Amino acid sequence: MCEQRTVPWLCDEEGNPLDEYQRELAVSDDANLIINAGPGSGKTRVLIAHYLHLLMTRKDWDIESVVAITFTEKAAAEMKERISRVLLRVRRVAELTEWRERASEILEHLPEAPIGTIHSFCARLLRRFALDAGVDPSFRILDELEAQTLRGRVCERWLWQNISSQSLRSEDAQKVVGHWGFNRATESLSKMLELRLLIEYRKAKDEPIICRIGDLTDAEEALERCYESIVKAYDDEKAKINALDYDDLLLRTWKLLRDNETVRRQLRAMHRRILVDELQDTDRVQVEILRLICGWDEEEPTGILFFGVGDSQQSIYGFRNADVSVFNELWTKAETQRGWRRARLDKNYRSVPPIVELTNYTFERIFTVGEKADEVEQRMRMPLQRMEPVRPEPENFSPIEFAFFKVTGKVNKWQKLRLEAEWIAKRISELHGEGFAYMDIAVLLRELVNSTVYEDALRRHGIPYHIITGYGFFETMEARDLLTFLQVLSEPDNDVALASWLRSPMVGVSDETLFRIFGQNSSPSHNPLEDIPNDLPHSEQEKLQRAKKLLDEAKGKADILSVRELLEWVIRETSYDVIAAALPQGRQRLANIRKFVRLAQQLSEDLKLNIRGLTRYAKALLEGEVRIGEPPLAGATADAVQVMTIHAAKGLEFPVVIVPMLGEVKAPEGSGEILVATPDKGIGVRLYDDAGSSLKREDERMKRFVAVDEVRKIRERAESERLLFVAWTRAKDKLILVGTESEEQKKQSQQKGWANWLQLVADTLQVPVGEKRDEPFNVDGVSVWLKGETMSVDEARQRGKEFSQIETEAVKWLHEPESIPSLETPKFDLPDLMPSVLRLSVTDLIEKDERAKPRTNFREQTLPPQEAGLIVHYCLQRKITSPTDEQIKWIALAVGASVNAALAKASDLRKFVGNAAKSSAWQQAQKASDRWHELDFRVWLDGEPPIELTGRWDLIAKGDEWLVVDFKTDSVDSAEEAERLVNERYIVQAQAYALAAHKVFSADFVRVVFVFANSACPHEVVRCFTHKDWASIAESMRQKALSLAGVC
Known part of the structure; x- marks a missing residue:
C-alpha cells in the first residue's frame, strides 16, 4: 500500500490532508474506539476518513457493511455530500486505477448507504425484519x-x-x-x-x-x-x-435485538462496522441498541466493531433525552476493558490562541468536580479536556471583549435588553467598518423569545440580518396551522392532522366535538366530516359543515392554484389573518403568516414541489427543528448578521460571535410541573391536598418529587454550563460577551452557587462588572477588553429613549403595511416591529390592590373559591339551576375540581347556583341577543412600553346595553356590606372589565354587576361606565401595571 501521505481519501474534500494523529485514528481498525474530540478538532473529518478507509480498502464489503449514525438527518445529508465530494476527488486524482474504480463503485451506491439518524436506522431495521418485529413494513x-x-x-x-x-x-x-x-x-x-x-x-x-x-x-x-x-x-x-412514533422505533428495535438472536446474527453479517457521530447526545436505550448489535457483553468477538466520536463538554440536548453520563461511562469503560481503545482530539483549528487559552482557563474551573460532589454530579461532569491552539496569534485586533453593564437601582428586564441591544447594534456597525462582513457575525441567544428587541436595534441601525428561527418558527401557531391545512389536503386519511386542523383557529371546534366525531367510528377509512352528529350544538355543526365545504373547494383548487395562491385563498376564506391579529402579539403573528406563505412559495418554486411534496419537505424541516432546534441556514450566504439560538449554532463557527443576555440565563430552579423525571431517580409526581392545592416542597409527602427535582436541577445546571461552552467555542476570531447586572441580581448572586451566566463568568474570572477600561484586563495572561459601564436607572431609561428615536432611512419602510411580495431569493426576513411588552392579568391588579379579605365558606372548608367558581359557571352556562349530587360529581371531574370537596359542599353549591340564577343580572343576560360565558380577553394599553392586560368575564351579554356579570363567593350579610366590598376590593376589576368591553366590542356604555350569591339571598352591586371614563381608566390601569412591574 502507498504511503499515507499519498492516500487521497485521508484528505478532506478540498484536498487538505489530515494531521498525523487524525490519520492514525482514521485508519485504526483493531478495537472498539471512542474519541473525545474538542471543538474545532476536526472530528467529522476523521469520521468521514475512517468511513472511506474501511470501504476503499475492503473491496469485498458492500455499501451496507458500514453504518454511520448521525444526530440529525441534516447532518447525515451533509456527511453524504462531503463523502461524495471526497470520492469525486479520489476518482479524479488517485494514482492507482483500482482506487479510481473503487471510488466510482462507492459513489454509485452512496444514495442507499445506511447513513442517517438512529431513528432512521431503526426504521430501516424494523421494515427489514418486520415479521420478527411484529410490525407492518408500510408503517408511517x-x-x-x-x-x-x-x-x-x-x-x-x-x-x-x-x-x-x-x-x-x-x-x-x-x-x-x-x-x-x-x-x-x-x-x-x-x-x-x-x-x-x-x-x-x-x-x-x-x-x-x-x-x-x-x-x-x-x-x-x-x-x-x-x-x-x-x-x-x-x-x-x-x-x-399503521403508525409508529420515534420512541416506538427505538423501543421495538431494542426489544427485537434483545429477544431474537437470529436477527442479531443476520444483522452482524450485514453490517461490519458501526460509526456514531455526536456520541455525547445519545440516550441509554440507543446505547443498549448499539450494545446488542456490537455484542459488547459477549465473550466471543462478534466481528463487528464500534467507532464513536463525541465531546462530553458539548452535550446540550438533555431535553431530547440525551444523557451525557452514558458517554462518560463508555469513556471510563474504554480505559480498562479488553478490546477497547480511547483517544483524544485536542488540537483546535478553529479559534485564535487567546480564545482557546481563555476557554481552557475558564472552563477548567467551571467544569471542576468537587470532592464533595454526589454520585449524580460526578456522573454528569468530566474535567475539561484542554485544547491546544493551532492557528497563529492574531494581528491588529483584540479577540475578546466583555461588555458587562451594571444598573444601580431596580430595572426591569425589558430595559436591560434594550440597553444591550443598542450597544450590540452599534458595535456591529463598528466591526463592519473595521472590515468584518455582516455575514461574519453571529448573535447567539439562549432562546429566541426576546429576539425582537435585538431585531429592532439591528433594523434601526440599517444592519441586514437573518433570524435563524430554529424550531421556534415552525412551532408557532401560524406555521403549524397552515402546514396542517396542507397536510390535510395531501393526506386525506390522516385523522390526526385533520383533528389538529379542526381544533385550530381556522375552524375552532371544541374538544368535546372532536371527541364525538372521532370517537363515534374507529374505522381508519371513516371521514368524520361525512357524518356530522345531529345532536351537536348548532354552532359546532356549522363549523364542521364550513370545514367540509372549505376542504372540498380546496381539493378542487389544489390542482390549478400555486401553493401561495392556495394559502392566500384559505387565509381569506377563514379570516385567519384577522383572527391571528386579534390574539396577543398580533402583529408578530401576521408576520409569521406572511413568512410561512413566502417560505412555501420559495420551496415549491425552487424545489418544484407540489402540495404533498411541500408537506413532506416542511415536515422534514419540522422534524429537525422540533427534535433539536437545528434549522437549515437558508440564505446564510448573503451578507447579513446571523441571529440564532445556541442550539441552532451547534456544529457551526463564525469569525465573530456575540453572546448577549448573560444576566438573563438563570440557574435552574424548582420545577412547577406536575411531573418531573430523571434516569437516576425515576419519576416524581406533584401531590395535592384535599382542596386541590399543591403541597409545599417541605411536606413529607413531597419528598419523592423533591428528590427527583433536585437531581434534575443538578443535571440542568451542568448542561447550562456546557451550553455556555458551546456558545463560547463557536468563535473563530472574536468573542464578545454582553450582560447586565441589576441590584436585585447582585443580591441573588450572593446565594449559594451561580445565579446566572454573567455572575458565573465574572466570578470565575474575577472580572469587574460595570467597568470600561482603556487598557486590557489580564486573565491568566490573556487580554480581555472591558467595555462595560455603570449607570443609574434614569440613565438606562434615557438610553432606551435614545434607542427608540434611532431610525435610518433604510428601514423607515418597515412602518408601512407589508403585502406578500413575490420573492425569488430573499436576502433576509424583516418581520413587523413588535416591541417587548409588560403582561399582567386583572387578578394581579386586584390582589395587589386588596385591602379587605373576603369571607367565604368555600375558602374555610375544603373547596377553594376558584374550583367552586368553575363548578358554578359550568352549571349556569348549561342552565343547571339545581344540580344533583351526581351532577356535581361529574361536573367536578370535568373541570378538574376535587370530587370529595365538591360533594362535601354540594348544598352550598346548590344554594349559590340557585341564588345566581335568581339574580336580576343573570335573568337580564338570558334575554340578551348575544352572551358569552367565561370569555377570555386580552387588551392593549398604549404607551411605552406597551402593556397587555388579560382577564376573563364570567358572563358578558349584549342586549340594549353591554352587561358584564361577575359572581362572587364572598359571604356578605347586607347590601351595604356588598357595596363596601366592591368599593374596597373590586372597583379595579369593574374598571378593567368595562375597559376591556370597550376595547374588544367598542362598547360606549357598560354596566358591570357583581352578584354576591353566597348569602341567604343574592346581593347585586352595579357600576356603570361611559365613554367619558375610558381615558382615565386606561391611565389608571397603566400606572398600576407599571408599579407592579417595578418600572419607575
Whole structure:
C-alpha cells in the first residue's frame, strides 16, 4: 500500500490532508474506539476518513457493511455530500486505477448507504425484519406534533371512559382523577407516555417507575398501575393508522435485538462496522441498541466493531433525552476493558490562541468536580479536556471583549435588553467598518423569545440580518396551522392532522366535538366530516359543515392554484389573518403568516414541489427543528448578521460571535410541573391536598418529587454550563460577551452557587462588572477588553429613549403595511416591529390592590373559591339551576375540581347556583341577543412600553346595553356590606372589565354587576361606565401595571 501521505481519501474534500494523529485514528481498525474530540478538532473529518478507509480498502464489503449514525438527518445529508465530494476527488486524482474504480463503485451506491439518524436506522431495521418485529413494513412515522396530539387525545379518552363507563370503570383511574382532577390526571398520563424511553429502560433494569423514597401514596400507586393500560391504548390508536412514533422505533428495535438472536446474527453479517457521530447526545436505550448489535457483553468477538466520536463538554440536548453520563461511562469503560481503545482530539483549528487559552482557563474551573460532589454530579461532569491552539496569534485586533453593564437601582428586564441591544447594534456597525462582513457575525441567544428587541436595534441601525428561527418558527401557531391545512389536503386519511386542523383557529371546534366525531367510528377509512352528529350544538355543526365545504373547494383548487395562491385563498376564506391579529402579539403573528406563505412559495418554486411534496419537505424541516432546534441556514450566504439560538449554532463557527443576555440565563430552579423525571431517580409526581392545592416542597409527602427535582436541577445546571461552552467555542476570531447586572441580581448572586451566566463568568474570572477600561484586563495572561459601564436607572431609561428615536432611512419602510411580495431569493426576513411588552392579568391588579379579605365558606372548608367558581359557571352556562349530587360529581371531574370537596359542599353549591340564577343580572343576560360565558380577553394599553392586560368575564351579554356579570363567593350579610366590598376590593376589576368591553366590542356604555350569591339571598352591586371614563381608566390601569412591574 502507498504511503499515507499519498492516500487521497485521508484528505478532506478540498484536498487538505489530515494531521498525523487524525490519520492514525482514521485508519485504526483493531478495537472498539471512542474519541473525545474538542471543538474545532476536526472530528467529522476523521469520521468521514475512517468511513472511506474501511470501504476503499475492503473491496469485498458492500455499501451496507458500514453504518454511520448521525444526530440529525441534516447532518447525515451533509456527511453524504462531503463523502461524495471526497470520492469525486479520489476518482479524479488517485494514482492507482483500482482506487479510481473503487471510488466510482462507492459513489454509485452512496444514495442507499445506511447513513442517517438512529431513528432512521431503526426504521430501516424494523421494515427489514418486520415479521420478527411484529410490525407492518408500510408503517408511517408520526412526527412529534402528531404524536403529542394523539397522546393527549388517547389519555383524555381513556381516562373519561374508565371513570364514566359502567363496563370499563377502573378503580385506579378513579383514584387518579380523585386526587389530581381530570385535567391534571390527563396531563400526568400524557407526560408518562412522553417518558416511555426512560420508563421502559427502568423497567428493563427492574427499577420502579416512580421514585421509591418511603411508601407511595394510594394515588401514586394507582397512577403507576395506569401506565401499562395507557400505553396499550396509545399503541391501539397508532395501530389503527399503521403508525409508529420515534420512541416506538427505538423501543421495538431494542426489544427485537434483545429477544431474537437470529436477527442479531443476520444483522452482524450485514453490517461490519458501526460509526456514531455526536456520541455525547445519545440516550441509554440507543446505547443498549448499539450494545446488542456490537455484542459488547459477549465473550466471543462478534466481528463487528464500534467507532464513536463525541465531546462530553458539548452535550446540550438533555431535553431530547440525551444523557451525557452514558458517554462518560463508555469513556471510563474504554480505559480498562479488553478490546477497547480511547483517544483524544485536542488540537483546535478553529479559534485564535487567546480564545482557546481563555476557554481552557475558564472552563477548567467551571467544569471542576468537587470532592464533595454526589454520585449524580460526578456522573454528569468530566474535567475539561484542554485544547491546544493551532492557528497563529492574531494581528491588529483584540479577540475578546466583555461588555458587562451594571444598573444601580431596580430595572426591569425589558430595559436591560434594550440597553444591550443598542450597544450590540452599534458595535456591529463598528466591526463592519473595521472590515468584518455582516455575514461574519453571529448573535447567539439562549432562546429566541426576546429576539425582537435585538431585531429592532439591528433594523434601526440599517444592519441586514437573518433570524435563524430554529424550531421556534415552525412551532408557532401560524406555521403549524397552515402546514396542517396542507397536510390535510395531501393526506386525506390522516385523522390526526385533520383533528389538529379542526381544533385550530381556522375552524375552532371544541374538544368535546372532536371527541364525538372521532370517537363515534374507529374505522381508519371513516371521514368524520361525512357524518356530522345531529345532536351537536348548532354552532359546532356549522363549523364542521364550513370545514367540509372549505376542504372540498380546496381539493378542487389544489390542482390549478400555486401553493401561495392556495394559502392566500384559505387565509381569506377563514379570516385567519384577522383572527391571528386579534390574539396577543398580533402583529408578530401576521408576520409569521406572511413568512410561512413566502417560505412555501420559495420551496415549491425552487424545489418544484407540489402540495404533498411541500408537506413532506416542511415536515422534514419540522422534524429537525422540533427534535433539536437545528434549522437549515437558508440564505446564510448573503451578507447579513446571523441571529440564532445556541442550539441552532451547534456544529457551526463564525469569525465573530456575540453572546448577549448573560444576566438573563438563570440557574435552574424548582420545577412547577406536575411531573418531573430523571434516569437516576425515576419519576416524581406533584401531590395535592384535599382542596386541590399543591403541597409545599417541605411536606413529607413531597419528598419523592423533591428528590427527583433536585437531581434534575443538578443535571440542568451542568448542561447550562456546557451550553455556555458551546456558545463560547463557536468563535473563530472574536468573542464578545454582553450582560447586565441589576441590584436585585447582585443580591441573588450572593446565594449559594451561580445565579446566572454573567455572575458565573465574572466570578470565575474575577472580572469587574460595570467597568470600561482603556487598557486590557489580564486573565491568566490573556487580554480581555472591558467595555462595560455603570449607570443609574434614569440613565438606562434615557438610553432606551435614545434607542427608540434611532431610525435610518433604510428601514423607515418597515412602518408601512407589508403585502406578500413575490420573492425569488430573499436576502433576509424583516418581520413587523413588535416591541417587548409588560403582561399582567386583572387578578394581579386586584390582589395587589386588596385591602379587605373576603369571607367565604368555600375558602374555610375544603373547596377553594376558584374550583367552586368553575363548578358554578359550568352549571349556569348549561342552565343547571339545581344540580344533583351526581351532577356535581361529574361536573367536578370535568373541570378538574376535587370530587370529595365538591360533594362535601354540594348544598352550598346548590344554594349559590340557585341564588345566581335568581339574580336580576343573570335573568337580564338570558334575554340578551348575544352572551358569552367565561370569555377570555386580552387588551392593549398604549404607551411605552406597551402593556397587555388579560382577564376573563364570567358572563358578558349584549342586549340594549353591554352587561358584564361577575359572581362572587364572598359571604356578605347586607347590601351595604356588598357595596363596601366592591368599593374596597373590586372597583379595579369593574374598571378593567368595562375597559376591556370597550376595547374588544367598542362598547360606549357598560354596566358591570357583581352578584354576591353566597348569602341567604343574592346581593347585586352595579357600576356603570361611559365613554367619558375610558381615558382615565386606561391611565389608571397603566400606572398600576407599571408599579407592579417595578418600572419607575
